[in-house]
Amino acid sequence: MRALVHNPDAPHGLCLGQAPDPVPRDDQVLVQVRAISFNLGELKNLAAHPPGHVSGWDAAGIVVKAAADGSGPPAGARVVTFGWTGGWAELRAVDTSELAVVPDSIDLGPASALPVAGVSALQALRGLGPVLGRRVLVTGASGGVGRYAVQLAARAGAHVIAAVGSPERGIGLTGLGAAEVVVGLDNVSEPVHGVIDNVGGPQLSDAVTLLADGGVIQWIGQASDQPTVLDARQRAGHRSWRLESFAVAAPFGPDLAVLVDLLAKGEIDPQVGWRGPWERASEAAHALLSRQVQGKVVLDVTEEHLVSCA
Template structure:
């Protein structure tokens, strides 16, 4: 089968070549991939650290070519959205049926391919915060793929959404269109304490966001875009002065169970227009190098999608 192979001598670190067909386990479906979306983590770190010739990729939309032998998951011919640690950047991938969602007929595969990492991470992070109706939720790194889904989902859940971005003048209008009630240049600029935080940045911003948590508030650490350390000042974890019962929760999407209903729901919401996938770059998979360089250079805000020929 054709696939994008790790080749650090090629533009973006990938070249289009031939790879062995994937081997299907009993609890896995074989999916013919029609579109994949790129995530900053896999292009910034995965390509540099993977062996040459590896087929990477987390997110993919496609059609079930062969159903799981154990009877789980969707039937042959079903449009599906899929998540796995690798294998998305190829004509075919095998996926655990617990990491697949069913997609409405006729939905745009490119839009659906943005769902797995970005959409599911945002949804699970908000679930971890708890009921958000009428509560204040801060989203850091709000212009990224996960951040934009988190803003929309928090708004749909009835939260007062505070979106944090490095350039409110440039991105404020688009974030408000997605449902942000406030747009700030950093967590410290939030006017009032917040009940929950979805943090995509890490480093000093995570520390500042934790400081804005109200009593019994929860910060969910999803991303680590800065690569910086989190150094808390003395007294940050005292429980007095409205700081009682605050918590920080770490997050790893592939360790979550029961993702199929989440992926199905998110795919339906995107297909039905309730969620905007926020695609900022789209092209054929032989142009992947262009998207990868733009992602690495932080020039894309939103999602990059490759259509698989």
């Protein structure tokens, strides 16, 4: 089968080549992949894999072989899938607990952008506890996780403050439900109940000082690539607060079903900022890694000619 394989000599380590067809276990379906979505983490981690490895967390497509144990959807079902590997290929074997059925009304391209970013935002928001009527800060709000977090927090009734790196990165966030869009945190003067942090570094340190008593930070990402230093400033006063290192929890299936339902109802938007055929994978990776994309990157798995890795 064709797949985006790791080639250390190719731009961003990606090359459209050949890989063995996957062999599903009894509790897995075999999916013909129609669309994939890139995530920063998997792109940054490519060098940790051997040449020829097929990475890929997020993919959507059509079930071509149902699970032998009778679990999961039948052949012909449209699905969005998650796995820690193997998504960047024409065929994917995926656990039936790690997928959700996608109705015909939904384009599989945007659906492929749901798993890691959408489920991470959903689970992190739950980690803040009830947010109705409370102030919630989302840092790195222009990225994939951030845009989902803004939408889901606003939908849950929070007063959402979306923090971005530049005015241009904040465009469109009020339309997603942000009550305030700020560049950095200098203009956030009132305490917040919760923080969904995608940036880390000094900004995470500053976010701690904004927490109200009993406040919670869900620390998801480290987009700043800088260390976070906490000192006596963060312990001043009589506040109690929690800083939790967030890790998304599997299985994804139930949460994917929630997100697919919201997408079908028009209550969330995957915010696809770049879409093209997977022959342009290196271009897409460059755009995402260099912060040129607001939201998600989606690649359509085409049936065009194979581009050699040689």
